[in-house]
Amino acid sequence: MDKQQIAKQYESIQDEICVGLEALDGGATFQEELWQRDGGGGGRTRVIQQGNVIEKGGVNFSAVHGVLPEPVRKAFQVDETNFFATGVSIVIHPGNPFVPIIHMNIRYFELNDRVKWFGGGIDLSPHYIQTEDAAYFHGRLKNICDQFSPAFYPTFKAHADRYFYIKHRQETRGIGGIFYDRLTPEKAGVPWDAIVDFSCTLGRAFVPIYAELVNRNRHREFNEANKHWQYLRRGRYAEFNLVYDAGTKFGLETNGRIESILMSLPPQAEWVYDFKPEAGSAEAQTLSLLKQDIDWLNL
Template structure:
């Protein structure tokens, strides 16, 4: 099958051999390969509804004890520190949650792809902490996918404290503010144009001032970016996220769905990046355990929200026309990430930034065709309509 790549822009990617040493961290072969942790259904027939698929048997994350054999790499924080902190430390809880989700998702994706494996890159940050970047490229199902974890510590600059005071008035610019930040972020770009791209991230931020006062908050979300609109896929994705939200607060889903539509909006194009999902930031509460449990529920919803859609669409036949449209739409994805995304801009402006991990979200291939005629395929209009006028899917 040949593809039209005129006006094609190749996005920088990690091109080093699978196992080597990088400048910023040690690239290691995944040390753990136990039997499959999750199981999926066989390929559904075209008439099978997503809700009827057996799907993922268990996407829950067990935080009662550590399961390092399920991880893609040793953790950033020493294992004994995580084990000792599971009962009382939210630093340990969030890093363990990230490690478990990364391991489950990466292994399940490798099983679905059947060809490519994740390159695992464990890196250290001189100022404190480090991360684990898992990247898959040129697979049979996933053209590029990244699942990154970072767990870092340090001292905030006065400018950073001033910026944070806009939303966190308790911070004092005259105090030295030490911070801990931990999160997981993923972007998955499938090869087949009928399989949507997805993104998610969940993060925890903690600040301890020199007078001993501690502030904390969580952020995160997940969204879906299709190239061809299948309403049942959008509904399924939103159903899973709503169910996770409703376990904790019935107002969460409508609030965070609206926030997602507003955040993932390309002002210069007048359209959203995709069909949305949920997005939240600076989430606090009287009970940190309750807020953490909400984030955990959202994290556990990722696999059942997305992978059944991949299974359903990955073998759909396509040709040059569909591939060209996919690459044009990916160009819009790149535009959002480089122009608007706060995380990308913040990361690139951070000292000792690990650029390869920050730009992991960009696809292997995208294109910008001058005055592209999207009307030449009526299927494109179905998608454009919902991008310009976000819908309530449930």
């Protein structure tokens, strides 16, 4: 596939995910806004709010091109000035504290016929970590990865554990998942077409994976204390996205659309000074599991 064909595939994946999420929610529908980027390209921002399950969610598609800003060239360690980038980015903030936050991003970046790569991943940020859900999530990701290479899951899981880490809190954002960047045949050990298929397969796995986790937990009862904890965890999520997230930085530095870039932020969050959960509580248990290198498949 060339870059335009990849972008068309990503557009289709955005459509499929939106249809699937509307059916899963059973109430709210997506609102779409088309936008153009100064400098080249544009995208489709789709937001769903105040649904039966989803309090706020976004499924964004973009295909942009133009002159690569100097800070990005330095970060990528390249000399070329013209770029093309396309991708789908998703963040879902549920209303029920026992349904996890989920994020996925699949993307393609090209400077020329020689310099091009795929990136992306999917990760889960439960407000309350449930080990059986974590095992299911990581098991599905391993099965997808193993279709393409036995090295993918352990490599990409380790990358996610390192990437989705809130250094100033010394805790992970959630239970991780898989994350990869600058994936090429030389780096992946598989042909180019297999990398394309892997990216699209991961994108199309989003709805069935999240639907299972939602349906396991969507009817669980919760109280004000659970909501308070949810807002605190959303605060941690916001901290990561604003301080460390590479996609946020890339969007801002390439003059992206600010509403789309900050779509990932939760609708409501809290920060409480020096909050410490009660010993032995479900909240304390969750904090104890926000660590790197946990083997969720054999916990």
